[in-house]
Amino acid sequence: MSLTQHAPALPAEVPAAADQAVLIVHGKDRTGIVAAISAVLGKHDANIVSLDQHSDNPHGGAFFQRTVFSKPGLKAALPAIEEDLREQLEAGFDLEYTLRDLSVPKRVAIFASKDGHCLLDLLWRHRRGDLPINVAMVVSNHPDLADEVRSFGVPFFHVPSQGPDKSAAEAQHLRLLAGNVDFVILARYMQILSGDFIERAGVPIINIHHSFLPAFIGAGPYAKAKQRGVKLVGATAHYVTEDLDEGPIIEQDVVRVNHAHTVAELQRHGADVERAVLSRAVHWHAEDRVIRHGNHTIVFP
Amino acid sequence: MSLTQHAPALPAEVPAAADQAVLIVHGKDRTGIVAAISAVLGKHDANIVSLDQHSDNPHGGAFFQRTVFSKPGLKAALPAIEEDLREQLEAGFDLEYTLRDLSVPKRVAIFASKDGHCLLDLLWRHRRGDLPINVAMVVSNHPDLADEVRSFGVPFFHVPSQGPDKSAAEAQHLRLLAGNVDFVILARYMQILSGDFIERAGVPIINIHHSFLPAFIGAGPYAKAKQRGVKLVGATAHYVTEDLDEGPIIEQDVVRVNHAHTVAELQRHGADVERAVLSRAVHWHAEDRVIRHGNHTIVFP
Amino acid sequence: MSLTQHAPALPAEVPAAADQAVLIVHGKDRTGIVAAISAVLGKHDANIVSLDQHSDNPHGGAFFQRTVFSKPGLKAALPAIEEDLREQLEAGFDLEYTLRDLSVPKRVAIFASKDGHCLLDLLWRHRRGDLPINVAMVVSNHPDLADEVRSFGVPFFHVPSQGPDKSAAEAQHLRLLAGNVDFVILARYMQILSGDFIERAGVPIINIHHSFLPAFIGAGPYAKAKQRGVKLVGATAHYVTEDLDEGPIIEQDVVRVNHAHTVAELQRHGADVERAVLSRAVHWHAEDRVIRHGNHTIVFP
Amino acid sequence: MSLTQHAPALPAEVPAAADQAVLIVHGKDRTGIVAAISAVLGKHDANIVSLDQHSDNPHGGAFFQRTVFSKPGLKAALPAIEEDLREQLEAGFDLEYTLRDLSVPKRVAIFASKDGHCLLDLLWRHRRGDLPINVAMVVSNHPDLADEVRSFGVPFFHVPSQGPDKSAAEAQHLRLLAGNVDFVILARYMQILSGDFIERAGVPIINIHHSFLPAFIGAGPYAKAKQRGVKLVGATAHYVTEDLDEGPIIEQDVVRVNHAHTVAELQRHGADVERAVLSRAVHWHAEDRVIRHGNHTIVFP
Known part of the structure; x- marks a missing residue:
């Protein structure tokens, strides 16, 4: 770190x-x-x-x-x-x-990896005054986005996470979060969180999944979408639970695609949906517009 | 008649x-x-x-x-x-x-002319049990749709309306409506209502306009849309006031079109939007989900 | 029959x-x-x-x-x-x-069961002159829609299909289709076709599935969507293959829903998407705008 | 400057x-x-x-x-x-x-004022490798965005433009553009260009208008939309001609809004549509997918 x-x-x-x-x-x-x-x-x-x-x-x-x-x-x-x-x-x-x-914005840590489109969209909306949150820190398992994040005046912490044992990294995460944040955003963070971490973090965690759930669970959804020939690709923001990709859905959206789009183009169009969906979910959560109930949500947008 | x-x-x-x-x-x-x-x-x-x-x-x-x-x-x-x-x-x-x-559905008269797509869509939805209204009658200035309407078990009244003087026709309309309906739907009714009629009818009147208002006010919106090269065509459901096409908007929607669409194809795509928009507006009005306030509406969908 | x-x-x-x-x-x-x-x-x-x-x-x-x-x-x-x-x-x-x-429209048989919204939408578009097809017949395993269909001037054949053995019914279907149709539309036909039938029919078969595939394969997609709390429900038109719900996708669309919608309301909104998606798929197939290639399609809309 | x-x-x-x-x-x-x-x-x-x-x-x-x-x-x-x-x-x-x-990207000058959302969206997409253009310079009548732009490695030129006489500023613009760019993007540039400038610039100029044209021509479209109670707000990318807001439309889109949105919220939602619409129009123009014909366009997306 x-x-x-x-x-x-x-x-x-x-x-x-x-x-x-x-x-x-x-x-x-x-x-x-x-x-x-x-x-x-x-x-x-x-x-x-x-x-x-x-x-x-x-x-x-x-x-x-x-x-x-x-x-x-x-x-x-x-x-x-x-x-x-x-x-x-x-x-x-x-x-x-x-x-x-409501005059006290919720404090948030944003976790990201190398791909910054969702992270930067949140930072930029925040700087414009469009997101009622207080970005306490950005945490990443890669150093790539450090300068960009700090140019927004936001602390950046690099916590490497290699190999199957995530316990050391997660211990560092917990020390950073403890007492400092009201919720966590996974903005295309490419690491799986342990159930133990989720429990000990003790705050809601919002993830952006790069497909229309439950359609393409798991890795490589754009390649799967291309192979299946779907005519819409989407994204899903949901609360993180121990069951990967199965937590309560906050928001979803889709965009029309066609046979001429390559996997890379599906990803590019999908990235636009991802940041739109994530920013809406974060906005609603920040204003207490989302109520979790069992495995679904009540959203008053 | x-x-x-x-x-x-x-x-x-x-x-x-x-x-x-x-x-x-x-x-x-x-x-x-x-x-x-x-x-x-x-x-x-x-x-x-x-x-x-x-x-x-x-x-x-x-x-x-x-x-x-x-x-x-x-x-x-x-x-x-x-x-x-x-x-x-x-x-x-x-x-x-x-x-x-709420167990007493609102009674409605639907006015139509020759083109039945909006009218029939309402009658279908009603027969399926999807529209909480009581269709008291259909009134038309043309006899063309009589059999179709009556096959739904709904009374059809033909009230011709030719020439600039609409007063005789409007007098007949008022006799038909008096005491029998709670609101009126203009489902592509191609006649302009006089301010006197609107006042004496004394019930809300919902119109479907075949464009995204206020973009293409007046006649021939699809030809204008084609000429202007717009990339979306739409429809608007609104309450009728004496100012043509200027009443409070209840609902709007659009559909994507492109340069290859002829005026006839714009009309065909637009017709789908018209019936969807009108049926939503009618549904919301029937359940008292729309409140008029000045020249706009509050809709709790 | x-x-x-x-x-x-x-x-x-x-x-x-x-x-x-x-x-x-x-x-x-x-x-x-x-x-x-x-x-x-x-x-x-x-x-x-x-x-x-x-x-x-x-x-x-x-x-x-x-x-x-x-x-x-x-x-x-x-x-x-x-x-x-x-x-x-x-x-x-x-x-x-x-x-x-192109002046010779393709001949089609439409299969339906009790729910007529997709069937009637096709018949009505056809009557308006909006669908370049020749509806040779409607086939159903229930007699309910007979009068409605015949009022459009289209032959209706009731072919009951009870019990696990569909071979007698499928034999009747094949006799009806033989030489008479260029493709088949399953407009909410609630029977599974055997691989043998699909092969012997020898013409493309288009099905409308009442969910966004591959999200909710199988029965009860609206109940599953409600349970999972999805924010969009959709429909998928695809060519029928022996693998249920796995054939090449022709068209898909979705509509926004929320926590307040009951399963019945999800079905009602979904039904609107189903008929829109199916009519587009049929239109494109009728004009040879869809090319099958492996398990996906090339669509030139 | x-x-x-x-x-x-x-x-x-x-x-x-x-x-x-x-x-x-x-x-x-x-x-x-x-x-x-x-x-x-x-x-x-x-x-x-x-x-x-x-x-x-x-x-x-x-x-x-x-x-x-x-x-x-x-x-x-x-x-x-x-x-x-x-x-x-x-x-x-x-x-x-x-x-x-196609291996030689088109060179572009982006004109902006104080509001950077469209400009920054283009610079981000370009940095991600998603926009096949060469951003030669950013020109603004305000100095506010200088640091931000230069952090992308793009030259920023401040050309003040006060008072009714724009001729001095436009002369500077022409010197900057001459021989250096293949087209110009007005990314929420709040100055009206003279017909003389448009002609002498000699390259296509793309503007993003913050409404669904032709609905809300001119200034203050969000306030007008709020007043009229429209249920969708939109944006339009078009080629600039001497007739303000009347040039050939390249792309349009809309987003659903409701009575609860303030003018500021309409602007925020509208800003998302503006940058999406502008980036699509720029992408298509950059790849020669847009052909001007009279006052409309042929777009092969």
């Missing part, structure tokens, strides 16, 4: 909506949940800015709600609001919830 | 969600609206099935909410629920609202 | 391009093929209307060319043109070719 | 197809053109790699053909091939043509 780095200027943070918070609630559906939540917010004079709600079965299914509310002097008021919500939601309804100040 | 008709079997109604109602609320945004609505529903033991909310500016903008709720024995309970809502919403917040039993 | 039928009026044939022929050539790529073909056409004063060419590897790969040419008095001239082409292409270059008068 | 610059390393050129040339032919359609062209190529033992042909009317319309051929030792052979083509095409058929060695 290279610990020397290029005195990075801190990236300018995206100016997030001041005095706004996001509340995610999910659990077993019951009559009165929306009323209870909005009564608490009303009691604190918080104004609901947006509210998305989903019930997968009105008769005893699962309930999901995302609420954004504004409240002048939010920071000072949050603890009291949270206390009332806890009382109502956990005690009254046995629901899980998260409450977060 | 032909009053003889083929003793139409009543079309099988789409089995709508029993014991569910939809509530639309809109007006000036203020703190506490969501809480007030959900408190009323909670008081009546009604369970919220879905809730969509939009505020175009959290600081004093306009507020829009669509709520679907279920309540065993809905029909009997609706009057009391409505009374409480009226009190809360109109008295307390000065908001407009509509409340409707 | 019901042999009685409703004295069907013959469907109005699509007026195909008079005096135009389509020539498909494929084989091993070599220098001079295009020149040889265009020299023959030039010798006969035939004018090239469109020419599409593809070589999957300029150094000794496979060569594919589709040429449409016009020639006044085509019918009388075709034999002499074909003789010259045979001499040049088979003798000179060892290429395969087909030559066909 | 800043003439000092950062000793730019030359950008690595895209390795173009060696020993391949592209031939564009257009003019009045006549029998025998394809044969004549392929006969010349056959005489020189050149192998046709791909051939696209279009006739807008087989009876005396306009004819367009793009042919890519390979020939070992192309550079040495080109003059003789060209001589034979000139004789056949100009003398025999009165056709226009261009012949170009």
